[in-house]
Amino acid sequence: MIGLAEQLDLARTALFVPGNRPERFPKASASGAHLVVLDLEDAVPAAEKQAARDHVARWLAEGNTCAVRVNAAGTRWYAEDVAAVSAHECVVLVPKAEHPEALRDLAASLATSSRLLALVETAHGVLRAPEIAAVDGVARLVFGSFDLAAQLGVSPDDRLAMAPARGALVLASAAAGIAPPMDGVTAAVDDLARVRDDAEHGRRLGFSGKLCIHPRQVSTVDEAMRPEDAEIAWATSILESAGDDGVSVVNGQMIDRPVVERARRILRSGSEVTIR
Numbered sequence: 001m002i003g004l005a006e007q008l009d010l011a012r013t014a015l016f017v018p019g020n021r022p023e024r025f026p027k028a029s030a031s032g033a034h035l036v037v038l039d040l041e042d043a044v045p046a047a048e049k050q051a052a053r054d055h056v057a058r059w060l061a062e063g064n065t066c067a068v069r070v071n072a073a074g075t076r077w078y079a080e081d082v083a084a085v086s087a088h089e090c091v092v093l094v095p096k097a098e099h100p101e102a103l104r105d106l107a108a109s110l111a112t113s114s115r116l117l118a119l120v121e122t123a124h125g126v127l128r129a130p131e132i133a134a135v136d137g138v139a140r141l142v143f144g145s146f147d148l149a150a151q152l153g154v155s156p157d158d159r160l161a162m163a164p165a166r167g168a169l170v171l172a173s174a175a176a177g178i179a180p181p182m183d184g185v186t187a188a189v190d191d192l193a194r195v196r197d198d199a200e201h202g203r204r205l206g207f208s209g210k211l212c213i214h215p216r217q218v219s220t221v222d223e224a225m226r227p228e229d230a231e232i233a234w235a236t237s238i239l240e241s242a243g244d245d246g247v248s249v250v251n252g253q254m255i256d257r258p259v260v261e262r263a264r265r266i267l268r269s270g271s272e273v274t275i276r
Contacts, residue, residue, distance in 0.1 A: 008091060008115055008139040009179035010271050011035045012225040014067065015212045016185075018043035019052030025059055029066075031215040032222070037067040040081055041095050049077050053084050060088040067091035067117060073102050086110050093117045093142065098124040100131040107137030115139040117182075121147035126165045133176035141169045142211065145184035156184070159201060170206035182209035189214045199224035227266045238263035 015033035017024050019040045028036045038059065044052045049071070056068055070081035072095045085092060089111050094103060097118035107116055118125075118132050121144020125132065133141055148165055149156035156162065169181040183202035188194045199210050199221045210221045238255060253259075 005115060005139060008035070008117075010268070011182075012209045013212055013218050013221050014142075014182060014209065015215060015218055016043065016069075019056045019068075020044050020048040022055040022059070025055075025064070025066075028215065029064065031218050033212065033215070033218045034209075034222075035067055035091065037069055037093055037211075039069045040077070041069050041071050050080075053077075053081060057084045057088075060085065060090060065089070065091075067093050069093040069095060069119070072096040073099075073106075082106065082109060085114075089113045091115050091117060091139070093119055095119045095144070096122055096125070096147075097132055097141075098122055098128060100128065100135050103132060103135045103138060107135065110137075117142050119144045120165075120169060121145075123148070123151055126168050129168050129172035130175055133172040133178055138176075138178065140179050140209075141173055141181040143169055143181055143184045143207070146187075156187075163205075166202070166205050166207070174206075180206055180208035182211060183207040185211045185213050186217065187213070189217065192216070192220045195220050196224045231266050236263075 011034035013033045014035040014037050015028050015031055016037045016039050017028045019038045020043075025036070025038065038056045040049065040052050040056060059066065060068075068081075068085050068090055070085065070092060071077040086109055092106065092110065092114060094106065094116055097103060097120050103116060103118060107114075114137075116135070116138045117140050118135075118138050119142045120126055120129055120132065126148065129141060132138060143166060145156040145162060149158075149162065152161065154161040166183070173179065173181050183199070186195045186198045195217050202210055203225055209225060212218050212221055238260060241255070
């Protein structure tokens with residue numbers, strides 16, 4: 001059984017569920033999503049924040065594995081959100097991630113086995129992505145396309161406008177030696193062709209996971225984020241044929257360490273994940 005940290009590295013799908021809808025928690029867990037994100041932030045009205053926090057704390061106390069998106073630091077709900085999750089092994093999705101020192105403080109206040117997902121959704125966050133990714137306890141970066149697009153005055157669907165920010169997160173993750181980032185949501189719940197196309201676009205840029213806002217998106221995203229059969233066959237042949245003594249040639253292709261590492265990464269990105 002792999003640990004929570006490795007499971008997070010491999011997760012291709014993360015499904016949001018409003019924290020004030022506890023009847024949906026078991027359904028989300030059974031959806032096939034690699035990670036369920038119980039949301040205390042955007043999906044929950046102010047009047048229901050306390051009730052949502054209680055529902056989430058109860059779910060965690062029952063031994064369920066999930067992520068919790070807390071309210072942003074500086075809001076009146078943040079401290080209570082952190083207190084509610086700190087007693088449990090928990091993945092904490094941190095919105096408006098901008099300040100590395102705040103992430104360090106949060107990581108220090110949680111259970112030692114807990115991990116952070118840093119939701120980068122502001123210009124400050126994008127510019128500080130290398131520092132954020134390097135914080136001990138941050139497992140992955142997550143792209144918050146809608147908030148960032150609003151700040152920039154562009155459409156979140158404009159791939160050209162959003163490309164620099166996406167590239168910044170991919171580079172920051174690689175430089176810090178953490179797993180590739182997860183891409184943001186696709187708002188078109190019923191347009192699975194669009195969901196697939198968005199996921200495939202993110203994967204081409206170097207993302208290895210994507211946020212989902214409805215269970216029907218999960219299997220489409222998972223399939224799109226997996227390596228294709230031809231890629232797996234290529235990677236398998238490289239690892240089976242490559243020697244241990246430097247450069248070799250396989251099927252007319254030069255094989256050296258970077259090629260072998262790419263093959264290993266392809267096979268790892270298609271691994272089964274069992275987060276629940």
